[in-house]
């Protein structure tokens with residue numbers, strides 16, 4: 017498994033920026049990066065992803081390192097910039113070609129602008145783990161000549177893969193961040209690729225370039241924005257990460273139907289994409305009240321750590337319900353749920369003295385933990401349904417997710 021001649025362009029470009037290291041160093045480095053990339057594709061292929069030969073070809077021939085010259089690595093709850101030439105070039109290359117996501121921005125501060133500083137905060141951009149990208153691209157089924165929209169340009173790496181699959185003139189990619197689109201445009205250009213790279217709120221799609229045969233989002237949404245369905249051609253495919261505020265994000269693969277609606281199913285792969293940021297940011301949950309209606313529950317708040325269940329619980333709670341959780345020194349768990357829509361709030365605290373169950377304090381119009389208990393009972397009755405057993409329907413009147421049991425009974429939830 018080797019990259020073919022097409023890779024040379026990119027690798028020469030990379031050397032151009034490091035001329036001071038001299039001829040031998042350049043060649044040694046080039047070989048190392050190519051080997052690391054071949055290894056990454058081999059590991060992806062041996063792992064859980066079935067790589068078609070076309071996908072293997074694009075991953076082999078697009079140099080990921082060109083898109084992530086600096087990224088953050090985690091150190092506890094801090095993020096440390098990791099750059100080539102920090103005296104740990106081998107470590108940098110190994111990380112770039114590991115099958116991991118690489119965080120490039122934390123609270124809007126790009127790793128390339130962070131100097132030597134460690135930062136704390138919430139990641140706002142990253143290069144997705146390659147095997148997850150491969151799963152999504154496989155589901156997207158991109159043929160040469162297909163018109164493709166990507167929402168969430170980030171580093172530009174996925175856009176480069178799309179350019180190789182569809183043809184560079186057929187790809188449009190948008191990101192809200194000018195900092196990101198400018199860097200991605202330049203890096204794509206350095207590889208001879210010139211897709212349309214726009215700075216815009218991707219919730220509106222890219223109306224000036226529609227219709228698209230394929231739409232892929234690399235940030236998550238609670239519901240599929242109407243603009244995406246409108247801008248997808250009939251028969252076109254959309255791959256969209258759906259996620260509420262709880263863990264347990266899923267990937268929907270939808271086909272646009274002749275009546276203007278879209279229908280499809282969830283993929284088996286879990287996916288926790290960062291959210292599409294659009295419109296005003298939701299206010300953080302207010303502190304307290306500590307009190308509220310008190311009762312006992314057999315169900316610990318940690319039940320929401322199970323991604324399959326938390327996805328199911330979110331269908332019952334609604335996409336906006338927020339969760340905070342922590343463990344005390346004695347290992348006992350506290351979960352707080354908060355619904356910004358109506359102010360309902362539930363605090364669930366493990367007894368922590370070896371006793372099973374937890375104490376609930378609920379305030380506001382709904383007891384949110386009752387909703388979770390009911391969802392948990394149904395989840396068990398339905399035999400813990402897996403993501404890929406759910407179907408999704410998107411119409412102008414509403415969006416739903418459904419599951420049909422082996423007995424033929426269909427359960428449907430509004431998104």
Ligand SMILES: C[S@@+](CC[C@H](N)C(=O)[O-])C[C@H]1O[C@@H](n2cnc3c(N)ncnc32)[C@H](O)[C@@H]1O
Pocket residue numbers: 140141142143144167168169170171172173174175190191192193196216217218219234235289290291292293294
């Ligand atoms: C996981 S990253 C994308 C990774 C990217 N595809 C790559 O290959 O590097 C998610 C991106 O979504 C972008 N994003 C968030 N809200 C957005 C919005 N409203 N419109 C467009 N992009 C958005 C973020 O700026 C971030 O770069």
